Amino acid sequence: MKFKKIISVFLIFLLVISITSCKQSDIPKEYTDLTYDEYITKLFQKEVxxxxxxxxxxxxHPENFGIKEIEPTFGEYSAKSIKEDYAAAENYIKVLKSYPYDSLTEEQxxxxxxxxxxxxxQCVPGKLILYNEILSPTTGxxxxxxxxxxxxxxxxxxDIANYIQLLSTIKDYFSEIVEFEKTKSKKGLFMSDTTLNQIIEQCTTFSKSKENNYLIDIFNEKIDSFEGLSEAEAEAFKNKNKTAVLEYVLPAYEYLITELSTLKGTTKNEYGLSHLPNGKEYxxxxxRIYTGSDKSVKEIDKLLDATISSCIQNIKQIANDDASIYEKIQTYDxxxxxxxxxxxxxxxxxxxDFPPLEEVNCSIKYVPESLENYLSPAFYLTPALxxxxxxxxxxxxxxxxxxxxxxxxxxxxxxxGHLYQNVYYNQQHPNPIRCILGFGGYAEGWATYxxxxxxxxxxxxxxxxxxxxNNMIATLCLYAKVDIGIHYYGWDLKETYKYLQTYGLTNTDSLLSIYNAIIGEPCNYLKYTVGYLELAQLKEKAEKALGQKFILLNFHKFILDMGPCQFYVLDKYLDKWIAEQQ
Structure with a gap:
């Protein structure tokens, strides 16, 4: 089972159930006789x-964590490996259940x-395995x-040698992905042709750049600034990398284009997930994965409606009080x-309003031109812990x-936002296992907040x-509403147009772009929107309970100290924090 937190590509399942005891005989042998902390450490070592x-x-420095590096690999991606991940999760749960909860410290x-x-x-029904999707236009x-x-x-x-060796394995990894996609196609679960065309176009744009590919240019820059290499060593690494990019990486993308192209027209569904047999359940x-919320889809839907209404009323009130607001909107810089x-x-x-952070370095970089049309307006890469x-x-x-x-x-x-939150949490020296659990709702909710x-x-x-x-909150909620409409209630393009047009969005090109983006990236907007709304509700709860004793700095510190997690876990410990503040 893989824990991913680098960029939001990989799926993480979050579900609350009751905690029960477990017989010692059910525990896998490799975990018997370990203390709680030893077990958590072993789990981290294995997964990282x-x-x-x-x-x-x-x-x-993996060696400082008792880790011996493996042969360079991208890992596995197949229905079999996903099943094995689920089985591993079940075994991890068995071990966790063997530790008496009340005997643990609060941090534990x-x-x-x-x-x-x-x-x-992680232990989802087997019927949903083929609904997983690792390829998508923006976050794929x-x-x-x-x-x-x-x-x-x-x-x-x-690390340099391992990287070059890693590049030579990319075709094998893409082959596994292709086989998974072909199986999805046979089962009627393959992506829409519109989404497929976007992915193929993206891969084509990237693979067209040969000798001047940015993976060659950036590698050369990194080698030039790397201390401790002789001139001969540096030149040798540059040549090996160029060969690997031209002989392995770009052909792997061309292979992906060729194989995915054969699947055009095989989709059984050009609409949202709800049109698939188990799509609504998935x-x-x-x-839950993307938001970290335990609210049902219908509860979220109602919250979105209420928030949109509130934002519109707020804007109307400001417009009534400030006759020049429309001019300001058109001319501000x-x-x-x-x-x-x-x-x-x-x-x-x-x-x-935020706790202090030790000084850190941050480099502002620009997305390579060949990837501009397919990546977000900006993104932050999580550094090593x-x-x-x-x-x-x-x-x-x-x-x-x-x-x-x-x-x-x-x-x-x-x-x-992301940089501050990640660095702050790392500076608290949390248990390393917490740093490889990805929670998109918390991360993007905080950054949006x-x-x-x-x-x-x-x-x-x-x-x-x-x-x-108010306009930004309402816009996020509109996109989240459309996401739910398309993937849960089954809206088609016409119904999506009709909904958005009621809020004054009438540009057909923009509406089509929104529709296609949501078809290809289910739930992507929800992690931002619901994540923000969950944080806003926690803040409102604390403000009501504490009144004049509420201090924004202290609230932010509580959220940051807790670190990335599910919102219902945050809510559980917020009650104790409120009591301490009182």
């Missing part, structure tokens, strides 16, 4: 070493709660792998538009994104700021 990308992005109990529920939802493996390879960390010479799993300057400014500006001082934020310079509005995006990715907070630091007019905040 499941593939080279996970290991490299998680640890700079928090890890137990997070891990237990994380593992429990084929889209994000080039960036992951470009940012592969070289801590020593062995979507409910995805909602952010005082800061340079990403580096924004980062520097925000580090100081957020200090009043034992080398969190070096951070990278990628900015997409595509013409489709307006860099004049990048202020809040940098807040989302940098301070006090602080992105909205950053509007008030932007230097814009106060009324304009409130309109922009």
């Amino acid at each position: 070493n499941s593939d080279s990308i996970t290991l490299n992005y998680t640890l700079a 109990q928090i890890t137990y709660d997070v891990l237990y529920n994380y593992l429990q939802d 493996l084929q889209a994000q792998l080039p960036v992951l390879l470009a940012e592969y960390n070289f801590y020593d010479k062995e 979507y409910e799993h995805l909602v 952010y005082p800061l538009t340079n990403p580096e300057e924004i980062l520097d400014y925000l580090q100081e500006a957020v200090s009043a 034992d080398c969190y001082n070096e951070n990278s934020i990628y900015i997409n310079g595509s013409d489709q994104y307006d860099l004049n509005d990048i202020f809040t995006t940098v807040a989302h990715e940098g301070y006090p 602080v992105e909205l907070y950053s509007y008030k630091l932007s230097g814009l007019d106060e009324n304009l700021t409130e309109v922009l905040i």
